[in-house]
Amino acid sequence: MEQNEDIRLMKGNEAMAEAAIQxxxxxxxxxxxxxxxxxxxYLTREMPSRNFLALQAESEVASINMVYGAAGAGAxxxxxxxxxxxxxxxxxxxxxxxxxxxxxxxxVNRGGPGLGTIQPSQGDYFQATKGGGHGDYxxxxxxxxxxxxxxxxVFLGFELADKYRNPVLxxxxxxxxxxxxxxxxxxxxxxxxxxxxxxxGKTKDRERNIITSLxxxxxxxxxxxxxxxxxxxxxxxxxxxxxxxxxxxADYIIVAYGLSARISHKVVLLAREKxxxxxxxxxxxxWPYPSEVLNKLADKAKGMFVVELNAGQMIEDVxxxxxxxxxxxxxxxxxxxxxxxxEVEEHFEKFIKTL
Amino acid sequence: xLNEEIIIAGFGGQGVLSMGQxxxxxxxxxxxxxxxxxSYGPEMRGGTANCITIVSDSTxxxxxxxxxxxxxxxxxxxxxxxxxxxxxxxxxxxESTNILHASxxxxxxxxxxxxxxxxxxxxxxxxxxxxxxxxxxEKKPIVSLDSVIAALKKVLPERYHNLLPMNxxxxxxxxxxxxxxx
Numbered sequence: 062m063e064q065n066e067d068i069r070l071m072k073g074n075e076a077m078a079e080a081a082i083q084x085x086x087x088x089x090x091x092x093x094x095x096x097x098x099x100x101x102x103y104l105t106r107e108m109p110s111r112n113f114l115a116l117q118a119e120s121e122v123a124s125i126n127m128v129y130g131a132a133g134a135g136a137x138x139x140x141x142x143x144x145x146x147x148x149x150x151x152x153x154x155x156x157x158x159x160x161x162x163x164x165x166x167x168x169v170n171r172g173g174p175g176l177g178t179i180q181p182s183q184g185d186y187f188q189a190t191k192g193g194g195h196g197d198y199x200x201x202x203x204x205x206x207x208x209x210x211x212x213x214x215v216f217l218g219f220e221l222a223d224k225y226r227n228p229v230l231x232x233x234x235x236x237x238x239x240x241x242x243x244x245x246x247x248x249x250x251x252x253x254x255x256x257x258x259x260x261x262g263k264t265k266d267r268e269r270n271i272i273t274s275l276x277x278x279x280x281x282x283x284x285x286x287x288x289x290x291x292x293x294x295x296x297x298x299x300x301x302x303x304x305x306x307x308x309x310x311a312d313y314i315i316v317a318y319g320l321s322a323r324i325s326h327k328v329v330l331l332a333r334e335k336x337x338x339x340x341x342x343x344x345x346x347x348w349p350y351p352s353e354v355l356n357k358l359a360d361k362a363k364g365m366f367v368v369e370l371n372a373g374q375m376i377e378d379v380x381x382x383x384x385x386x387x388x389x390x391x392x393x394x395x396x397x398x399x400x401x402x403x404e405v406e407e408h409f410e411k412f413i414k415t416l
Numbered sequence: 417x418l419n420e421e422i423i424i425a426g427f428g429g430q431g432v433l434s435m436g437q438x439x440x441x442x443x444x445x446x447x448x449x450x451x452x453x454x455s456y457g458p459e460m461r462g463g464t465a466n467c468i469t470i471v472s473d474s475t476x477x478x479x480x481x482x483x484x485x486x487x488x489x490x491x492x493x494x495x496x497x498x499x500x501x502x503x504x505x506x507x508x509x510x511e512s513t514n515i516l517h518a519s520x521x522x523x524x525x526x527x528x529x530x531x532x533x534x535x536x537x538x539x540x541x542x543x544x545x546x547x548x549x550x551x552x553x554e555k556k557p558i559v560s561l562d563s564v565i566a567a568l569k570k571v572l573p574e575r576y577h578n579l580l581p582m583n584x585x586x587x588x589x590x591x592x593x594x595x596x597x598x
Contacts, residue, residue, distance in 0.1 A: 070441050070450065240479050241437065241452035243444050326477035401482030 074099035080215035096235035097169035125153030132162035135259030141167035155194030159274035163222035172397035180397025181235035208242035302345035311340030327402035352382035425466035426490025431545030441567035543586035550590025
């Protein structure tokens, strides 16, 4: 063990909370909901001895608007919730995106629609990547697939949010949030940048800062829209992240993120034992989406198999990415059911027989 | 190469989840990879609470598996639910004070450990889970008892550290019961 390493066995939710404190989070506003209630529990337990604010708001609507206010004042700020609670926040998220405020948002996805179930799901992919709220906006969406990444992406999320003045969403799920794994905390330097735009009280030597999402004149609104589009283009250019496992010689590609990617990793190992050359492409950023690498892999692959804990959502982005070069099919379970690697492997083998 | 996939299952309150966590922590102390996946929510209020604990020398791909190398089973519903999901050549270690009808499979090792009765003799029914863990580790020594104690030191709040000798004793009683059962 290196001296500056702190190794722990933690739940994903706890690792995320600990990482937030270590990343210099100033404030957390949230409202409890399974399967991510450990976040608020952990933070309120740690608050007396460490320097940050954690507050249980009266609702998710209040939480997100507190995030809006604190982010506007230049604070490093965060909230987390799970599917139904995350839906309640969407109006505020749209305002924050419009006002271009950096913050970290977390959805520990559970089964839906509606109040649904408390078990893991990936049913919120569309909502996360295509705009859960109104208007033309984008969130940077990070999809962790381990407890370690639940921690690491907090640091990354805060940094990306600050860099682009854009809300960052970590889209996790009930399994990654609830499971325990080894997590390493490295003694990191906290990167914070100046926020001259923040509303911290006007001084005589500058104009006042205004944070708003209301641009009533169409010309002004469109100017803001164009500014946002330019920023999103920049993010698309710089921030696509993914992981490739055994794709070098692969005849078939499985595409999966988060928990599904962990299951699919095992599917790849099971199929390779049988001599089937299959690889895994794991998108780490769900927006911006790593389309180019998929398009390139489609040149060699005979087919692509998308594994998700939903009815087939990310498959649309895979099909757009490969643009008809290969057949793309989907396997998923819903309602909080998690398929075993053997179950997915069986359906994968059925798929490749049809090619 | 070590890759042990374990299902631990019983009623809520039998120390099922904490047994998996303790084993997970001990494995981590020894530098191994570990994943611990609890069943949570409605399922915990019904027949069985369970956790899948995987200990491996290499990277753990799926934390969820449908077949296991080992089942540590603490009640009858768990025996019925999981006995068929133990891999050929695997083992079941079960709490034989609670479970009256054990698996009759011939292709796995089945070990009856009267952990609840033994825990009663130690005047602490709560250590029945540590007795079972000790029994399992006697059969499959994937981590040392010292590492388990080191793990307990980490997971137990300091005010309970006076219970560490009792837990050590429970692990050793479990190992002894396993030697008798084998």
